[in-house]
Amino acid sequence: xxFRGYTGKFLLxxxxxxxxxxxxWNKEDWxxxxxxxxxxxxxxxxxxxxSTEPLSPNNVVAINAGPLTGTHIPGxxxxxxxxxxxxxxxxxxxxxxxxxxAEMKHAxxxxxxxxxxxxxxxxxxxxxxxxxxKKADELWGRDTYKTESMxxxxxxxxxxxxxxxxxxxxxxxxxxxxxxxxRQSGRTGIGAIFGAKKLKAITVRGTKDVKVADLLRLNKxxxxxxxxxxxxxxxxxxxxxxxxxxxxxEWCQSISALPTKNFKETEFEKWNESDGFxxxxxxxxxxxxxxxxxxxxxxxxxxxxxxxxxxxxGPDYETAGLLGPNCGIEDIESIAQANYxxxxxxxxxxxxxxxxxFAMECYENGLLGTDGLKLEWGNATAMMxxxxxxxxxxGIGNIxxxxxxxxxxxxxxxxxxxxxxVKGLEQSAYETRGAPGMTLAYAxxxxxxxxxxxxxxxxxxxxxxxxxxxEEKVEKQIELEHQRSLFDALGTCRFQWCExxxxxxxFAQFFRAVTGLRTSLESLLVASERIFNxxxxxxxxxxxxxxxxxxxxxxxxxxxxxxELKGRKMQYEGFKAMISWYYDLRxxxxxxxxxxxxxxxxLGLSFVL
Amino acid sequence: xxxxxxxxxxTSCNMCAYICSIKKLGVINYRKAAIxxxxxxxxxxxxxxxxxxxxxxxxxxxxxKYCFPGALYMEGKE
Ligand code: SF4
Ligand code: SF4
Numbered sequence: 001x002x003f004r005g006y007t008g009k010f011l012l013x014x015x016x017x018x019x020x021x022x023x024x025w026n027k028e029d030w031x032x033x034x035x036x037x038x039x040x041x042x043x044x045x046x047x048x049x050x051s052t053e054p055l056s057p058n059n060v061v062a063i064n065a066g067p068l069t070g071t072h073i074p075g076x077x078x079x080x081x082x083x084x085x086x087x088x089x090x091x092x093x094x095x096x097x098x099x100x101x102a103e104m105k106h107a108x109x110x111x112x113x114x115x116x117x118x119x120x121x122x123x124x125x126x127x128x129x130x131x132x133x134k135k136a137d138e139l140w141g142r143d144t145y146k147t148e149s150m151x152x153x154x155x156x157x158x159x160x161x162x163x164x165x166x167x168x169x170x171x172x173x174x175x176x177x178x179x180x181x182x183r184q185s186g187r188t189g190i191g192a193i194f195g196a197k198k199l200k201a202i203t204v205r206g207t208k209d210v211k212v213a214d215l216l217r218l219n220k221x222x223x224x225x226x227x228x229x230x231x232x233x234x235x236x237x238x239x240x241x242x243x244x245x246x247x248x249x250e251w252c253q254s255i256s257a258l259p260t261k262n263f264k265e266t267e268f269e270k271w272n273e274s275d276g277f278x279x280x281x282x283x284x285x286x287x288x289x290x291x292x293x294x295x296x297x298x299x300x301x302x303x304x305x306x307x308x309x310x311x312x313x314g315p316d317y318e319t320a321g322l323l324g325p326n327c328g329i330e331d332i333e334s335i336a337q338a339n340y341x342x343x344x345x346x347x348x349x350x351x352x353x354x355x356x357x358f359a360m361e362c363y364e365n366g367l368l369g370t371d372g373l374k375l376e377w378g379n380a381t382a383m384m385x386x387x388x389x390x391x392x393x394x395g396i397g398n399i400x401x402x403x404x405x406x407x408x409x410x411x412x413x414x415x416x417x418x419x420x421x422v423k424g425l426e427q428s429a430y431e432t433r434g435a436p437g438m439t440l441a442y443a444x445x446x447x448x449x450x451x452x453x454x455x456x457x458x459x460x461x462x463x464x465x466x467x468x469x470x471e472e473k474v475e476k477q478i479e480l481e482h483q484r485s486l487f488d489a490l491g492t493c494r495f496q497w498c499e500x501x502x503x504x505x506x507f508a509q510f511f512r513a514v515t516g517l518r519t520s521l522e523s524l525l526v527a528s529e530r531i532f533n534x535x536x537x538x539x540x541x542x543x544x545x546x547x548x549x550x551x552x553x554x555x556x557x558x559x560x561x562x563x564e565l566k567g568r569k570m571q572y573e574g575f576k577a578m579i580s581w582y583y584d585l586r587x588x589x590x591x592x593x594x595x596x597x598x599x600x601x602x603l604g605l606s607f608v609l
Numbered sequence: 610x611x612x613x614x615x616x617x618x619x620t621s622c623n624m625c626a627y628i629c630s631i632k633k634l635g636v637i638n639y640r641k642a643a644i645x646x647x648x649x650x651x652x653x654x655x656x657x658x659x660x661x662x663x664x665x666x667x668x669x670x671x672x673x674k675y676c677f678p679g680a681l682y683m684e685g686k687e
Contacts, residue, residue, distance in 0.1 A: 157647045209637055209638045287678065294675075
């Protein structure tokens, strides 16, 4: 069959057997899952089981491009990387910008699937149909910048790379995968799986054309898109171009949702020392975009490290919020430096900011011996040191490298109260005691407390009584879970829609122009629902039930101590009502939270029964 | 006339190269373009190849037209 948009092929690499093969996938089985995260979910469902150990050779990693990936649609360079997470022991999925997905498509693959493990450090080299596992002894132990530089020196500047740093090698449970000196697949610790598989990097060079069904129509839609984004709201476009996601920083402070001192507080006194304007004035030197993106959110900032000038693509809002206010850090320079350390060691900045905030709160309460390290709020020097200790698992770094949930089980003495996570995944940078919708969004997200499934907070604050609990909010949340997830299935960035307000229907038009299929937006959204239910079933198979759909304890048990929302906390009754509406609307069982047979059959997921 | 570059403004988006391959050859393949971007920090390297014909049938070269950050411009043109 002739594919357009898709390459029609998976690359399957068995590291243990050193066996490499390509698989042609068939339309009937796979198209209902669109691509990207959807393909990744089906692969993880089929190739892992309820007892697959995340760091064992049995675990599988799928690097999934989508049907739009590799075309010149702005931001269509993405991959979703999927697996079973070493941090949460459930479904793992982290989307990564940059150029890697596009390069995979040029090389001829929709998905790269990895299983087994190398005995010695290796990297996987893909040059179109030429695939080879190559020695990585020289690279092992190197940081991500050095690794990429060495590989580019060897293979040429025009190769695309993803790699891990020391944190991944040392099996830090929230290790990231890094790409092109500044893009990461950060969440859920897939870097540690690479480490366990002794896979230091993947390099790709593809020379094939990306084939689309109707190039003329696609060009027209892209022209419309670019024009729309630039002219729809010029002021907003300009500020988004200047600050990227750092625009969220000021907003979160203004609505009292800025994670401050391990999410204890929700406003930060010195916020304007580390917001987008401070970044712009003090450290920013340029802009960086993903594949064909005409509204780049990436800021290039300069960083001082070991008395040398270095550069990062960052900080972005999540990083700044969590490595900044959440640890009491006041200045943008320190935040950027911590960002740099996380990038070179290969650590997820969101989890790292949580873990350090957690450690600081334990320290404040005398629960954590730190061998003389003064882990006081705002102590940037101690923070830098701790990041290194985590990456290399030194001293308390070894405990913290397990993530907040496991660390608290070890530390005990009530430290669990300081763990901000859902299902083991540390929370991203929105505090939710003043936003019940967002509380629910974290609780029901399939990977744990991450905002990428539904960031309903902005909608609920703008359009509703923010503190209210209502079925309307739950409905909206489910709608967002399907809309936002669609982008990871299509393999393109969602900011053009959710930040720059491009109508959602354009992406269905893109899909049709690229694939030649006559799929409506509605059926794409049903596919997104199908994917969401499949990842739920992966979790259910691994023991997740209603009891796990629960926000961090602090949200119910501690009032916000200061600021605009002083005295607020989430009411348990309200949460219970929302989760009940949620299960109802989703067709999940009220008692267990498991999708009903009827729901699964309706979505064409009978194969999981 | 020729295309001049300002690497400090280039975001490494690669749109110029993609659009060049589409304009020149009707295919989506940045490696077949007459312009190449090498992503570096802080700023990329931009290379214009000798087969660039400045899109002579068009009012302006497409790479320039699609480079919104303004990293490309035509020498001798306002
Ligand atoms: S908006 Fe940001 S994340 Fe999205 S494609 Fe552009 S640079 Fe990448
Ligand atoms: S279009 Fe402009 S900003 Fe983008 S890569 Fe080309 S020269 Fe750089």
